[in-house]
Amino acid sequence: MDVHLGTLRSRRHILQNIDFSVREGEAVGVIGESGSGKTTLARTLLGLEKPSDGSIRFRGEELSTQSPRQWAEFRRTGTLQYVFQDPLRSLDPDQTVGWSLGEPLRIQGRLSQEEIRSKVEELAIDVNLESALLDRYPAELSGGQRQRVSVARGLIVEPELLILDEPVSALDAANRVQVLQLLEKLRHRGISLIFISHDLGSVAGITDRTVVLYQGRIVEEGPTRQIIEAPQHPYTRLLIGSAPTLTSRTSLSKDEKNALRAELLMVS
Ligand SMILES: Nc1ncnc2c1ncn2[C@@H]1O[C@H](COP(=O)(O)OP(=O)(O)OP(=O)(O)O)[C@@H](O)[C@H]1O
Numbered sequence: 309m310d311v312h313l314g315t316l317r318s319r320r321h322i323l324q325n326i327d328f329s330v331r332e333g334e335a336v337g338v339i340g341e342s343g344s345g346k347t348t349l350a351r352t353l354l355g356l357e358k359p360s361d362g363s364i365r366f367r368g369e370e371l372s373t374q375s376p377r378q379w380a381e382f383r384r385t386g387t388l389q390y391v392f393q394d395p396l397r398s399l400d401p402d403q404t405v406g407w408s409l410g411e412p413l414r415i416q417g418r419l420s421q422e423e424i425r426s427k428v429e430e431l432a433i434d435v436n437l438e439s440a441l442l443d444r445y446p447a448e449l450s451g452g453q454r455q456r457v458s459v460a461r462g463l464i465v466e467p468e469l470l471i472l473d474e475p476v477s478a479l480d481a482a483n484r485v486q487v488l489q490l491l492e493k494l495r496h497r498g499i500s501l502i503f504i505s506h507d508l509g510s511v512a513g514i515t516d517r518t519v520v521l522y523q524g525r526i527v528e529e530g531p532t533r534q535i536i537e538a539p540q541h542p543y544t545r546l547l548i549g550s551a552p553t554l555t556s557r558t559s560l561s562k563d564e565k566n567a568l569r570a571e572l573l574m575v576s
Contacts, residue, residue, distance in 0.1 A: 309361065310324055311326075311345075311357055313357065321524065326349065330500050332498070334500055336515055338518075339505055339519070340521030344522055344524065346504045353502070354390055384415055388467060388469050389469070390462060390471040390473065391459050391462045393473060393477050396454065401446055401447060404442065405437075405446060406428055408457065409428045409464060412465045435456045435459060435490055436490070450483060452482065452483025452487060453483075455475060455479060456487060459487065459490055469499070470501050471504070472501065475503070475505075488510060508535075517530065517532060518535045527544065528540055528544045535548075536548060541575075542568045542569075545568050549565060
């Protein structure tokens with residue numbers, strides 16, 4: 309799949325030849341530095357950008373040719389849900405957290421008010437949100453609590469695929485741990501996940517496979533353990549070398565990093 313963005317006069321090739329799949333119940337990480345195309349990929353998978361070439365299939369159904377209205381319907385029915393970096397943007401500031409959590413179910417229109425309320429309370433327990441928080445407004449929650457609400461909101465309609473774009477980047481260390489623990493718990497629920505992040509450390513404990521995005525292209529893909537223990541591409545080696553806590557190896561020296569950067573220039 310390819311994606312071009314920009315105006316007709318300055319069209320840019322943002323994603324090139326992207327080809328990967330997610331199996332049922334599998335958690336796949338997409339990592340890459342700023343500008344590598346991660347958010348464009350998330351937006352394309354959600355139907356918010358249109359691929360210029362190639363296809364996006366969900367359970368064999370071709371999605372890339374669907375109209376914006378069909379895409380909206382696909383997101384609305386809950387098959388595909390998403391969590392973005394900034395939970396304040398996805399939660400209505402004028403509504404209580406409990407209201408926002410129940411909103412996807414109200415849109416679906418299949419359950420009564422009481423059923424929705426009890427589902428919201430059940431889910432709050434699941435994501436370790438005290439029930440008293442349900443009556444508060446988003447601005448009255450901590451960043452971590454808000455992001456747990458966003459994840460819960462993505463889950464309430466029991467999606468088949470949850471796309472998370474930098475879900476912990478805006479959080480401090482303690483809140484990050486809480487949200488990552490929640491995501492780890494989700495893995496065992498059979499939901500397929502795409503976890504997009506610039507930080508391999510966040511993705512490491514949660515994903516089965518990882519895709520490495522560099523300058524809009526996939527340069528490496530494999531089991532997350534293998535990517536961490538035996539990275540092949542110089543870009544991945546640089547990423548891992550800059551995150552020494554991920555492996556038992558010591559971090560790269562300045563010379564080693566420079567050598568990898570030079571190699572990277574040769575291959576890109
Ligand atoms: N609407 C747009 N028109 C033209 N170029 C765009 C548009 N949106 C993004 N880009 C460019 O596409 C490239 C990838 O952007 P994208 O936001 O997908 O990267 P990212 O990996 O998510 O970065 P970050 O981690 O900083 O959010 C960047 O060079 C960006 O400037």
